[in-house]
Amino acid sequence: MFEPISVLVVDDSAYMRQLLLGLLNALEVGKTFLGANGEEGLELYRRHMPDVVITDAAMEPGDGFDLVKRLRAIDCEELSTAPIIMVSGHTDVASVEKARDAGITAFLSKPISAATLYRRLAEVVCHPRAFIETDTYRGPDRRRRDAPFEGVDRRQVAAPQVALL
Template sequence: MSHSVFEKLTVLVVDDSAYMRHLLMTLLQALGVTRVYLAIDGEEAWELLNTCQPDIVLTDAAMVPGDGFMFAKRLRSLRGHALGFVPIIMVSGHTDLASVERARDIGVTEFLSKPISARSLYERLIQVLDRPRQFVETPTYRGPDRRRRNTPFAGEDRRGGVALI
């Protein structure tokens, strides 16, 4: 019997749309994820965090009252707790450059645009699990290293000391 690489994962899905919650849960289960927790907004997700201890968070961007941006920022602000490092995949129909940059700048690990497919979800999960990026902490940013290529920088280092966690 073959086992899924995802079977030991715990995933928290945060979306105000019942249809999207069900779709994401069904896709995750088809990929072999056995523990999926559902929340309708950032506030409910915040309440579930300590209960479910997710390995990955999938969150919608636009929700009311607590949207995915606020939730991700709040999660990244956790210091001294493993949950502050949990990979966050933002799922959104708002794929304009400003939204993607906003997600990146608050520490979202990956961005998945709607409509989603099983393949696109699988690829993001593999990206997060198989090729994790180093975590960076500066006075203005806390999250995964935004650089995707491992190319040396030849210019002047204007940032000074940056803590790589």
Template sequence: MTLSKPYTVLLFDPNPHSARILQTVLHQSGVKSVIHATEESEAIDLMKLSQLDAVLCDCSGKSDAGLNILRFIRNPKGPCDPKLPVIMTASDASVTKVTQARDAGSTEFVAKPVSVATMTKILVSALEKQRPFVESEQYFGPDRRRRRVNVNKPRRKSDQTTAQG
């Protein structure tokens, strides 16, 4: 699995060691250009000035900076494209952290450390096989449902009576 074209990704990761590893993984996954930010304000400024295809955003530790960046992007009235793919990463990928990222509109979530094969799969999913977006008062982001489940029965009681005649 490979990316179909060269992409530019903003990487927000305050940890320089982790950021170097992720930059290498992104390049080996086929990303052409990686722009790195270590501060929340720097990432937001770069998003306003750069043509980005995606954002890879760390949400490790106790800081809310990664989630704040995600919420900034998903604001439909903000200066960024609210449908920009956002991949959240964390070295401490707890259920709570994954749920917070999902509920804030994350496109994908990947635990660190991440292999080149996994990153490539995540990038293809986020950039080239995008899910439809949901826009409501409570949520703006990709459809959180991953699979279509066929239950082979009517959805409502009224459908049952209509089907029976």
């Protein structure tokens, strides 16, 4: 199912990079790139243009939140709209909201299992969400349900994310 896609993993922990690499290999992801920090991740992203990014939240130097903001700020629609899955052991509401507000597509809490990684990867690849751009936010539509909205819609749809499979 995931053979046609490429994934960039960015984590400052060599153990977590290898764990995620092993899980992605088991899920038969086509290509995988590994970065040890935000700077390296950004360089690998620009060089290889992977279909999906998986990043840790807490890294040194350059944490995952900064990486997400920098990826979303790239002035190229094809590059700035890729799905981003953030991995973190901090699952309190403030941390999840900070990740969401930075522009992640999905959140994956530690400890990670093959099943949870599969579900998140399938979610972002098979069920892409519209990409939204406002004065204060650039990322996937936060709404997961197509429910009627009452009030003034201040968002502009930037571009639909294209299914990768």
